[in-house]
Structure formats: structure tokens, C-alpha cells
Amino acid sequence: MNHIKLLFFATIRDRAGVKSIEMDIPAEMTIHELKEKLVGEYPALKESLHSVLMTINREYAFDEAVVPNNAEIALFPPVSGG
Amino acid sequence: MNHIKLLFFATIRDRAGVKSIEMDIPAEMTIHELKEKLVGEYPALKESLHSVLMTINREYAFDEAVVPNNAEIALFPPVSGG
Amino acid sequence: MQPANLPTIFSVTEDEIDLNDLLAKITLTSTGAAAIFTGMVRGETSRGDAHVTDYLEYEAYIPMAEEKMKQVADEIRAKWPIVEGIAVVQRIGRLYPKTPTTLIACTAAHRDTGVFDAARYGIDRLKEIVPIWKKEIGPDGSEWVEGDYIPKPGE
Amino acid sequence: MQPANLPTIFSVTEDEIDLNDLLAKITLTSTGAAAIFTGMVRGETSRGDAHVTDYLEYEAYIPMAEEKMKQVADEIRAKWPIVEGIAVVQRIGRLYPKTPTTLIACTAAHRDTGVFDAARYGIDRLKEIVPIWKKEIGPDGSEWVEGDYIPKPGE
Numbered sequence: 001m002n003h004i005k006l007l008f009f010a011t012i013r014d015r016a017g018v019k020s021i022e023m024d025i026p027a028e029m030t031i032h033e034l035k036e037k038l039v040g041e042y043p044a045l046k047e048s049l050h051s052v053l054m055t056i057n058r059e060y061a062f063d064e065a066v067v068p069n070n071a072e073i074a075l076f077p078p079v080s081g082g
Numbered sequence: 083m084n085h086i087k088l089l090f091f092a093t094i095r096d097r098a099g100v101k102s103i104e105m106d107i108p109a110e111m112t113i114h115e116l117k118e119k120l121v122g123e124y125p126a127l128k129e130s131l132h133s134v135l136m137t138i139n140r141e142y143a144f145d146e147a148v149v150p151n152n153a154e155i156a157l158f159p160p161v162s163g164g
Numbered sequence: 165m166q167p168a169n170l171p172t173i174f175s176v177t178e179d180e181i182d183l184n185d186l187l188a189k190i191t192l193t194s195t196g197a198a199a200i201f202t203g204m205v206r207g208e209t210s211r212g213d214a215h216v217t218d219y220l221e222y223e224a225y226i227p228m229a230e231e232k233m234k235q236v237a238d239e240i241r242a243k244w245p246i247v248e249g250i251a252v253v254q255r256i257g258r259l260y261p262k263t264p265t266t267l268i269a270c271t272a273a274h275r276d277t278g279v280f281d282a283a284r285y286g287i288d289r290l291k292e293i294v295p296i297w298k299k300e301i302g303p304d305g306s307e308w309v310e311g312d313y314i315p316k317p318g319e
Numbered sequence: 320m321q322p323a324n325l326p327t328i329f330s331v332t333e334d335e336i337d338l339n340d341l342l343a344k345i346t347l348t349s350t351g352a353a354a355i356f357t358g359m360v361r362g363e364t365s366r367g368d369a370h371v372t373d374y375l376e377y378e379a380y381i382p383m384a385e386e387k388m389k390q391v392a393d394e395i396r397a398k399w400p401i402v403e404g405i406a407v408v409q410r411i412g413r414l415y416p417k418t419p420t421t422l423i424a425c426t427a428a429h430r431d432t433g434v435f436d437a438a439r440y441g442i443d444r445l446k447e448i449v450p451i452w453k454k455e456i457g458p459d460g461s462e463w464v465e466g467d468y469i470p471k472p473g474e
Contacts, residue, residue: 009225010297011308053315055295058228060315074225074295078311081222081229081254081296082203082266082287091380092452093463135470137450140383142470156380156450160466163377163384163409163451164358164421164442183338183355191417193362198419199438200338200355201430207348211428262346264353273366275356280439283354287430 002027002069006038009076012052015044016075025067031056032063034073051077084109084151088120091158094134097126098157107149113138114145116155133159170241173251174233176224176296181255181264190249190271197275199283201268207261218301220309222256222265225295229254232294236286244282246272252286254296266290293319325396328406329388331379331451336410336419345404345426352430354438356423362416373456375464377411377420380450384409387449391441395425398440401432407441409451421445448474 001024008016016038025034031054039046054061055074067073083106090098098120107116113136121128136143137156149155171190187198205220233252240247249271259265268286272279290296292313299308326345342353360375388407395402404426414420423441427434445451447468454463 007225009223009295010299011310014308051310051314053295055225055228058225058231060293060317060319062317074228076225076295077297077308078313079291079293079295080298080309080311081224081294082291089380091378091450092454093465096463133465133469135450137380137383140380140386142448142472142474144472156383158380158450159452159463160468161446161448161450162453162464162466163379163449164446183342187338187357187419188417191359193416194365195359195417196361196364198355198357198359199435200353200357201435202342202353202355203430204346204350204353204426206351206428209351209428210349261348262343262350264342271359273361273364275358275439275442280354280356280435284430284435 001025002029002067004067004071004073007072007074009074011077012045012048012075015048016042029067030063031061031065031067034067048077053078083107084111084149086149086153086155089154089156091156093159094127094130094157097130098124111149112145113143113147113149116149130159135160171249172234172237173253174230174237175253176226176229177253177255178257179255181253181267183267186251186253186267186269190251190269192248192271194273195248195271196273197279198269198271199280201283201287202264203266203287205259205261205263205265216302217261218303219258219260220265221258221299221301222254223297224254224256229294229296233290236289236294239289240270240282240286243285244278246277247279247282248272252290254290254294256296326404327389327392328408329385329392331381331384331409331411333410333412336408336422338422341406341408341422341424345406345424347403347426349428350403350426351428352434353424353426354435356438356442357419358421358442360414360416360418360420371457372416373458374413374415375420376413376454376456377409378452379409379411384449384451388445391444391449394444395437395441399433399437401427402434402437403427407445409445409449411451
């Protein structure tokens with residue numbers, strides 16, 4: 001098992017209803033698989049999934065990326081700063 | 083006769099050795115004629131004449147312009163602010 | 165070509181953006197020109213859905229935002245090696261109309277070096293890849309402002 | 320389209336240029352973006368004849384300079400009617416390296432409106448038609464900096 005920390009921002013945080021959680025996930029889990037697992041736990045995230053951005057250790061990460069142990073994962077909508 | 087005030091700036095002032103003078107000039111004198119008159123009085127201005135800019139009442143003025151009575155005339159090199 | 169000590173400022177802050185101070189920090193002895201962009205909270209927007217804004221609430225994923233600001237500065241230096249100093253700042257928290265919220269500033273020896281384009285590129289990239297979001301609060305309620313850029317691998 | 324009360328600041332001054340204050344003065348409720356240019360005294364110049372500068376002495380034909388700054392602002396508004404506020408400032412007197420000497424700032428609702436081009440146009444025009452001159456004082460003596468633009472009738 002790998003231990004990870006998850007951070008939620010903006011609309012994603014509002015939908016999930018949490019700011020951050022820690023969880024254990026199977027080794028070799030991909031970002032795509034993690035997304036599916038999260039939608040299982042937070043069904044309200046489903047409608048955000050087409051546009052959610054995910055990061056691993058503060059770098060943008062894509063579906064096929066494998067989540068390493070002790071990763072800091074973030075989920076958020078396209079950015080709108082400025 | 084027309085009465086005018088002349089202002090000299092930057093290199094032109096350094097060459098003429100004065101900041102401002104007042105003088106009387108014939109009515110209907112053009113900028114071109116005024117320039118020739120000034121070179122007669124301030125021979126050091128001669129080498130600046132190809133690039134000197136002149137203004138009448140704070141607007142750029144050219145050789146054929148006629149100098150009105152009570153005009154404020156300025157002579158200066160191309161500008162270099164910023 | 166590029167001394168290692170060129171000043172690069174990147175910061176997510178709750179404090180007022182001080183243009184005088186930031187400009188001084190990115191001005192070198194060889195600097196003759198600065199192009200500065202600031203974004204402000206609009207109290208009234210007429211483009212698109214015309215609306216009134218009471219205030220914006222900004223939030224950021226701060227450590228990543230600062231890393232991505234550094235990346236924006238690195239991209240600017242790669243494209244415009246003549247740029248001397250760079251500042252990339254985002255203010256967060258509750259910000260009212262007319263308040264500067266972001267600043268991108270680039271300095272160079274001369275103004276005809278691309279320094280304006282560099283600042284323009286900086287604000288465009290900030291709005292693409294730096295994880296900051298804003299919620300708009302107006303007379304009809306609140307709404308997150310949604311961006312539309314999807315970063316590509318390696319960004 | 321253009322309310323009559325759009326703020327336009329033009330000034331020749333011996334005082335420090337305060338970017339925060341000037342920006343606030345040209346920010347309207349509808350303003351979301353500002354493009355600001357500042358020029359600074361270079362202590363070391365490497366382009367062309369490389370040289371060191373101790374300080375610059377600026378002088379201006381002040382009443383005409385302020386009229387021509389107003390004209391630059393009018394030209395900007397004619398070319399970019401979306402521009403909201405404009406500031407055109409020149410500091411004069413003895414100015415040392417790293418000191419801001421001039422500022423051109425334009426504000427608009429959005430950044431993709433030409434507001435960067437407007438500020439760039441402003442500084443280019445200031446250096447063409449606004450009667451200000453500078454003398455450079457360095458270790459080898461002093462020399463007037465010569466411009467090269469000859470205004471045309473009507474400018």
C-alpha cells in the first residue's frame with residue numbers, strides 16, 4: 001500500500017466538502033484509477049471530472065501517471081488567477 | 083514691429099549662452115528669416131541649424147510660418163526625454 | 165550572457181502589492197526600462213454577461229503556485245534572454261474593486277528588447293498554469309470563476 | 320463610448336514617481352488591467368558605445384511638455400478608445416542610476432484590448448515630441464543626449 005495526501009481546491013473542494021484527506025492506496029495505482037476511486041467516495045465530484053486538473057507533488061499529472069508513495073496529490077478546476 | 087520672447091533649451095542654450103531674450107522683429111517675419119537673424123546675432127548657433135526645432139506658442143513651427151506679435155518662440159534640439 | 169544573480173521575485177501574498185518596492189527590487193544598474201502589468205478587481209464588467217462585483221475571494225495552492233511562478237519566470241528568461249529582473253506576484257484573500265490583485269514586471273536595458281512582450285507573456289501564463297482561483301461575490305450571490313486552460317504534460 | 324471624465328494625468332515634476340499613487344488615480348470601477356512603462360537611469364550601458372553614467376540632468380520646456388503629454392494621451396485615446404485612464408509623467412532634475420525617470424500607464428477593462436500597445440505607443444511618442452532633454456554626466460565629462468526625431472507640421 002502507498003500512503004498519500006489529497007488536497008482539494010475551489011469548486012472541487014466545495015463539491016467534495018473537504019479540504020484535505022490522507023489515505024492508503026494500492027501500489028502502482030494510476031491517476032486514472034485514483035480518480036475513479038475518488039468519484040466512488042465523493043459522488044459529487046463526478047460532474048467535475050471532465051475538467052478536473054490533478055497534480056502529483058506539485059506537477060501536473062495525467063491519467064497514465066503512477067502515484068508514488070507519500071505523494072501530495074491535488075485536485076482542482078482550471079486555474080483562474082490574475 | 084512685433085515683440086517676441088525667445089527661449090533656448092539644451093545644446094541651443096549652451097551655444098547661445100542665454101536662456102531667454104525678448105526682441106522686436108519686423109511684422110510678417112517668417113521662422114526661416116528669424117533663424118537667419120538669430121545666427122547673425124549668435125554665430126555659435128550656425129552648426130545647430132540643420133537640426134534645430136522651433137516652436138511658436140508651444141506648437142512646432144516650420145520655415146514658412148509667420149511669427150505673430152507677442153509670440154513665445156523656443157529653439158531646441160530634437161528631444162531626448164524618457 | 166545571463167549573470168546568475170538576476171533578481172526573480174515570485175510570491176503569493178495577502179499583503180498590498182507595492183509597485184514602487186517591487187520595481188526597485190528588479191532594477192539593476194544596467195536597467196533602463198520596465199514593463200509592468202497589474203490586474204485589478206473590476207466592480208463593473210460590461211464584456212459578456214454584464215454584471216456588478218462586490219468583491220473577489222482568491223485562494224491558491226500556495227507552494228505549487230510559487231513553483232509555477234518560478235517556472236513562468238524561467239520561461240520568460242528562455243524566450244527573452246535580455247530580461248534582467250522579473251517579479252510575479254499574486255495577492256489572495258478578499259479583494260475589493262479597484263484593488264491590484266496581480267503584478268508581472270520585467271526589466272531590461274532598453275524598451276525595444278521585447279520587455280513588453282515578456283510581461284504580456286507572463287500574465288498570460290500565470291492565468292494558464294499557476295494554481296490560483298477566484299470566487300466572485302455580487303448582489304446575486306457567489307460564483308467561482310472558471311478558467312479554461314488544460315495544462316499539457318511537462319507544463 | 321468615452322465618458323468625459325476619464326482620468327488623464329500629465330506632469331513634469333521634480334518629485335519621486337509614485338507608481339502606487341498614479342495607478343490608483345487611473346483605476347476606475349470598470350478597470351481590470353493596467354500596462355505601465357517606466358524608464359530608469361542606466362548606470363552602465365553596453366549597447367553601442369559602452370559607457371558608465373554617474374547621473375543624468377533632465378530639463379524640460381515645462382508648459383509645452385505638459386501640452387504635448389496631453390496630446391500623446393489624446394492620440395492614445397484616438398487609437399485605443401478602450402483605454403480608460405492614462406498617466407504620462409516625466410521627472411526632471413539630477414537623477415541617479417536605478418531611479419525611475421518617466422512613467423506611461425494605461426488602464427482598460429481587460430488586458431487583451433491593446434492596453435500594452437497603448438503604453439508602448441505612449442513612451443515612443445514621448446521620446447519624439449515632448450520637449451525634454453537630458454545631459455549625461457560620466458567619468459569622462461558631460462554630454463547632451465541627442466534625439467533624432469523631427470516633428471512634422473501638426474505634431
